[in-house]
Amino acid sequence: MAVYTEVSDEDLKDFLGQYDLGEVTAFKGIAEGVENSNYLLHTTAGSFILTLYEKRVAPEDLPFFLGLMEHLAGRGIDCPTPVAGRDGERLRALCGRPAAIVTFLNGLSPRRVYPEHCRGLGAALAAMHLAGEGFRLRRENALSVRGWRPLFEASAARAHEVRPGLAEELEDELARLEAGWPEGLPEGVIHADLFPDNVFFMGERLSGIIDFYFACNDFLAYDIAVCLNAWCFEPDNAFNITKARYLLQAYRARRPISDRELAALPLLARGSALRFLLTRLYDWLNHPEGALVAPKDPLEYLNKLRFHSEVRGPGAYGLD
Amino acid sequence: MAVYTEVSDEDLKDFLGQYDLGEVTAFKGIAEGVENSNYLLHTTAGSFILTLYEKRVAPEDLPFFLGLMEHLAGRGIDCPTPVAGRDGERLRALCGRPAAIVTFLNGLSPRRVYPEHCRGLGAALAAMHLAGEGFRLRRENALSVRGWRPLFEASAARAHEVRPGLAEELEDELARLEAGWPEGLPEGVIHADLFPDNVFFMGERLSGIIDFYFACNDFLAYDIAVCLNAWCFEPDNAFNITKARYLLQAYRARRPISDRELAALPLLARGSALRFLLTRLYDWLNHPEGALVAPKDPLEYLNKLRFHSEVRGPGAYGLD
Numbered sequence: 001m002a003v004y005t006e007v008s009d010e011d012l013k014d015f016l017g018q019y020d021l022g023e024v025t026a027f028k029g030i031a032e033g034v035e036n037s038n039y040l041l042h043t044t045a046g047s048f049i050l051t052l053y054e055k056r057v058a059p060e061d062l063p064f065f066l067g068l069m070e071h072l073a074g075r076g077i078d079c080p081t082p083v084a085g086r087d088g089e090r091l092r093a094l095c096g097r098p099a100a101i102v103t104f105l106n107g108l109s110p111r112r113v114y115p116e117h118c119r120g121l122g123a124a125l126a127a128m129h130l131a132g133e134g135f136r137l138r139r140e141n142a143l144s145v146r147g148w149r150p151l152f153e154a155s156a157a158r159a160h161e162v163r164p165g166l167a168e169e170l171e172d173e174l175a176r177l178e179a180g181w182p183e184g185l186p187e188g189v190i191h192a193d194l195f196p197d198n199v200f201f202m203g204e205r206l207s208g209i210i211d212f213y214f215a216c217n218d219f220l221a222y223d224i225a226v227c228l229n230a231w232c233f234e235p236d237n238a239f240n241i242t243k244a245r246y247l248l249q250a251y252r253a254r255r256p257i258s259d260r261e262l263a264a265l266p267l268l269a270r271g272s273a274l275r276f277l278l279t280r281l282y283d284w285l286n287h288p289e290g291a292l293v294a295p296k297d298p299l300e301y302l303n304k305l306r307f308h309s310e311v312r313g314p315g316a317y318g319l320d
Numbered sequence: 321m322a323v324y325t326e327v328s329d330e331d332l333k334d335f336l337g338q339y340d341l342g343e344v345t346a347f348k349g350i351a352e353g354v355e356n357s358n359y360l361l362h363t364t365a366g367s368f369i370l371t372l373y374e375k376r377v378a379p380e381d382l383p384f385f386l387g388l389m390e391h392l393a394g395r396g397i398d399c400p401t402p403v404a405g406r407d408g409e410r411l412r413a414l415c416g417r418p419a420a421i422v423t424f425l426n427g428l429s430p431r432r433v434y435p436e437h438c439r440g441l442g443a444a445l446a447a448m449h450l451a452g453e454g455f456r457l458r459r460e461n462a463l464s465v466r467g468w469r470p471l472f473e474a475s476a477a478r479a480h481e482v483r484p485g486l487a488e489e490l491e492d493e494l495a496r497l498e499a500g501w502p503e504g505l506p507e508g509v510i511h512a513d514l515f516p517d518n519v520f521f522m523g524e525r526l527s528g529i530i531d532f533y534f535a536c537n538d539f540l541a542y543d544i545a546v547c548l549n550a551w552c553f554e555p556d557n558a559f560n561i562t563k564a565r566y567l568l569q570a571y572r573a574r575r576p577i578s579d580r581e582l583a584a585l586p587l588l589a590r591g592s593a594l595r596f597l598l599t600r601l602y603d604w605l606n607h608p609e610g611a612l613v614a615p616k617d618p619l620e621y622l623n624k625l626r627f628h629s630e631v632r633g634p635g636a637y638g639l640d
Contacts (some may be wrong), residue, residue, distance in 0.1 A: 008431045025426040025522065028360065029351035040348065040360060042367075042426070106345040106362070111328045202345065 005037040005052045005095050015094045018085040019101065021045045035213060037097075040104070047104035048083065052097040057213055059098050064139045065212050066090050066100055068132070068189060073103075075131035077124075078208035080105055107200025107207035113231055118243040120206030121199060121231060122250030125191075128209065129220045130255055132189030141192065141216040143275050145181045148174055151278040158285050162298060166281075170274070173305065177271050182219070182264040190223035191215055195230040221261040224251060225268035228317065229276065229304050237303045245318025262319070266311040273308060277301035325357040325372045325415050335414045338405040339421065341365045355533060357417075360424070367424035368403060372417040377533055379418050384459045385532050386410050386420055388452070388509060393423075395451035397444075398528035400425055427520025427527030433551055438563040440526030441519060441551060442570030445511075448529065449540045450575055452509030461512065461536040463595050465501045468494055471598040478605050482618060486601075490594070493625060497591050502539070502584040510543035511535055515550045541581040544571060545588035548637065549596065549624050557623045565638025582639070586631040593628060597621035 007015075007027075016024060022044030030049075032038045037052040053062060066082045070090070073081040080102035082090040091100050110117050141147075152174055159167040191198075193214035200208040224247075232243040251257065280298035287295045311317070327335075327347075336344060342364030350369075352358045357372040373382060386402045390410070393401040400422035402410040411420050430437050461467075472494055479487040511518075513534035520528040544567075552563040571577065600618035607615045631637070 006431065009428070010432070012428075023522070024428065026424070027428050030360070031349035031351065040350070047362075104346070108329070108332075108344065108347050111326065112330070202343070 004054050005097060007039065007050075007052070007095055011095055015092070015099065016043075018087065018089075018092065019083065020086060021048070021083070021101075041101065048101050049080065049104055050094075050099065050101050052094055052099045054097065057098075061139060061213075062091055062098055062100075064137045065215060067137050068135055068212055068215055069102065071135045072128060072131050077128050077131050078105065078206075079128075079212070080208075080210055105200055105208035105210060107202050109197045109200055111196075113196055113243065114204075115240070115242045115246050116204045117196070117199075117201060117206075118231055118247040119250040120201065120204065121194070121227060122247040122252075123254055124199070124206050124209060125194065125223060125227060125247075126251045126254035128191065129188050129223065135189055139216045141190075141218040141222075143192070143214070143279070144218055144222070145177060145271060148177070148271075148274060148278055151282060155278065155281045155285055159281060162281060162284060163302070166302070169302075170277070173270065173274060173309075177267070177274060180267060181271065182260075182267065185219040185221055185261055185264060186258065187217060188220050189215060190218050190220060190226075192218065192223065192226060194223065194227050219261075219264075219268065220255075221257065221264060222268050222272065224248070224257070224261075225265060225272040228265075228269050229272050229301070233300075233304060233307075237300070239307055239316075241316070241318045248314075248317055248319055262314050265314065265317065266308050269308040269311070270305055273301045273305035277305060324374050325417060327359065327370075327372070327415055331415055335412070335419070336363075338407065338409075338412065339403065340406060341368070341403070341421070361421065368421050369400065369424055370414075370419065370421050372414055372419045374417065377418075381459060381533075382411050382418055382420070384457045385535060387457050388455055388532055388535055389422065391455045392448060392451050397448050397451045398425065398526075399448075399532070400528075400530055425520055425528035425530060427522050429517045429520055431516075433516055433563065434524075435560070435562045435566050436524045437516070437519075437521060437526075438551055438567040439570045440521065440524065441514070441547060442567040442572075443574055444519070444526045444529060445514065445543060445547060445567075446571045446574035448511065449508050449543065455509055459536040461510075461538040461542075463512070463534070463599070464538055464542070465497060465591060468591075468594060468598055469498070471602060475598065475601045475605055479601060482601060482604060483622070486622070489622075490597070493590065493594060493629075497587070497594060500587060501591065502580075502587065505539040505541055505581055505584060506578065507537060508540050509535060510538050510540060510546075512538065512543060512546060514543065514547050539581075539584075539588065540575075541577065541584060542588050542592065544568070544577070544581075545585060545592040548585075548589050549592050549621070553620075553624060553627075557620070559627055559636075561636070561638045568634075568637055568639055582634050585634065585637065586628050589628040589631075590625055593621045593625035597625060 024043050026042035028040045030038050030040050035056045036054050039050040041048040041050045069079050070082055072079050083101040084090050091098060152170055156167045198211040228244055232240050234240055277298050280296050283295045284298050344363050346362035348360045350358050350360050355376045356374050359370040361368040361370045389399050390402055392399050403421040404410050411418060472490055476487045518531040548564055552560050554560055597618050600616050603615045604618050
C-alpha cells in the first residue's frame with residue numbers, strides 16, 4: 001500500500017526513452033502491492049503499470065516472474081504482459097532498482113468476496129495451471145514445507161507475545177506436516193499468493209490475475225489450498241462451504257482434481273495456513289516502529305489451520 | 321501520499337449508481353495529496369479522480385472549493401471539473417465522508433523545477449486570477465496574517481526543540497508583519513498552495529492546476545509570493561533569480577503587477593514563508609508517532625523568510 005521509490009523526471013524520461021510508448025500523459029504512484037513501488041503510467045499508447053522491484057524481490061527471480069507472465073498471457077490468461085523496449089528487453093534498471101513496464105489490466109479486486117467470485121476464481125486457477133505447462137524456467141517454492149522450520153525458529157522464542165502456547169502448537173503442527181507432507185502429486189507453475197487483492201473482476205466476471213511475485217513450481221493442488229484459505233473464510237472466521245464448493249467445482253470443470261489430490265487437500269490447506277501464519281507472525285514480531293504498512297494478524301491463520309485439522313474428507317469442502 | 325479510507329464494493333457501486341459514467345473498469349488508490357483519500361477511477365466514459373474529504377478539510381468549505389473549480393474550468397482554466405450526478409449534485413457522501421468526482425487531468429508534476437516551468441506557472445497563475453473574477457462565493461484566508469499568532473502560540477513553547485532561539489526570531493518577525501502588513505492591494509480568489517506537486521506539465525507546457533483545498537479570497541500578489549517561495553529556491557536553499565524573473569515576467573504579461581503590489585512583494589513573501597514555517601513547525605512538533613506522512617522540515621522556510629527580509633526592491637526578484 002505504498003510507493004517506496006520516488007522517480008525523478010529525468011530518470012523517468014531516460015527510462016521511457018527506451019520504449020515506443022508515445023508521450024506520457026500521467027504518472028501516479030498507486031497503492032497496489034506491498035512489496036514493490038507501482039506507478040500508473042498513461043501514455044498516448046495506452047495504460048500501463050511501471051513497477052520498481054524493492055528489496056523483498058530477489059533480482060535473480062525476475063526473469064522467472066516476467067517470463068511467466070509473458071508465457072501465460074501468450075496462452076490466453078488475463079494477466080499483465082511485460083512490455084519490451086526497443087532493444088527487446090523487458091527488465092531494466094530505474095533509480096538503482098530492477099524495473100519493468102507491464103500492460104494495465106481492467107477490473108477491481110473484490111473487497112468483499114461473494115460465492116460467484118469463487119466460481120470465476122476456480123475456473124481461472126485451473127486455466128492458469130494448464131497454461132503454465134511448457135514454461136521453460138523453474139523456481140522452487142522456498143515457502144513450502146522445507147522452508148517453514150527456519151521461519152518458525154526465527155519467531156518461536158517470541159511467539160508467546162502474540163498468544164500463550166502458540167510456539168508449542170505450531171511446533172506440533174509443523175512436525176505433523178513435515179512427517180505427512182505428500183509426495184508425487186501433479187506439479188506445475190503455481191501462483192502461490194492468489195488472494196482477492198490479486199484478482200480483478202468486472203462485475204462478476206473475472207478479468208485478470210496480477211502479482212506473480214510468489215509464483216513457483218509446486219503441487220497444483222497447493223494453489224487450490226491457498227485459495228481455500230484466502231477466499232472461503234468469512235470475516236468472522238467461519239468457513240463458507242458454498243464458496244469452497246463453487247471454487248472446487250469450477251476448477252475441476254477445467255482441470256480434473258485426482259483422488260490423491262483431493263485426499264491431500266486438507267493437509268495442503270493446513271500447510272498453506274501455516275505458511276501464511278508463519279510469515280505474518282514474523283512480520284508482526286519484526287515490523288519497524290512507524291512502518292508504512294500495518295502487519296496482518298497472524299492469528300487469523302491459526303483459526304484456518306485448526307479448521308483444516310478437523311477436516312476428514314472432501315465433504316467439508318462441499319464436494320460429494 | 322496515502323489512501324486513508326477503504327471503499328467497499330457495495331459503497332462504490334451505490335455511489336457510482338448516482339452518476340452516468342458507464343461501467344467501472346479500474347479503481348485504484350493513488351498517492352496524491354496528503355489531506356484526502358484519492359482514487360483513480362477509470363470508466364467506459366473516461367478517467368476521473370474520486371476524492372473522499374478527510375478530517376482536515378472542513379465540509380462547509382467544500383461548496384466553495386468545488387464551485388471554484390467549476391467556475392475556473394468554465395472559463396478555460398485547466399483544472400479538475402467536478403462531475404455532477406444525475407440529480408445535479410457534485411458533492412455527496414461516501415463511507416461517511418464528503419466525496420466528489422472530478423475530471424482527470426493529464427500531466428506530470430515536476431519533481432525538479434526548471435526555469436521554463438516558472439514561465440508556464442506565471443502565465444497560468446495570472447490567468448487563474450483573472451478567471452476567478454465574478455466567482456460568487458467567498459472564503460476568508462484563515463492562514464493569513466491574523467491566523468499566524470494563534471498558530472505561533474501553539475508551537476512557541478517547544479520551538480526551541482527544532483532550533484534554539486526560533487521562538488524569539490519568529491515572535492519578532494510576526495510583530496513586524498502584523499504592524500506592516502499591507503492594506504488595499506488588489507484582491508481576488510487565490511490558490512494559496514501552488515506548490516510544484518499541484519501543477520501538471522506535459523513536457524514544458526503547463527497542462528493543469530489541481531488541489532484547490534486552500535483556495536480563498538486574499539491579495540492576488542500573496543499568491544505570487546507563495547509561488548516565489550515554492551518554486552524559486554534550489555534544494556540547497558539558494559534563491560534562483562532566473563526562475564523568479566520568468567515567473568514574474570510571464571505573470572505580468574497577462575495581468576499587470578502594480579507598483580504597490582511590487583513594493584509589497586518582499587513583505588508578502590516573508591509572510592508566506594512564515595505561514596508555511598508555522599504550519600510545518602506545528603506538524604513537526606505534533607505529528608503522531610508512526611504517522612504515514614513524514615513531516616516537512618520547517619527550517620527550510622526559515623531560510624526563505626530570512627532571504628526576503630534582506631530584499632530591498634524588485635531587483636532581487638529579477639525585475640528592473
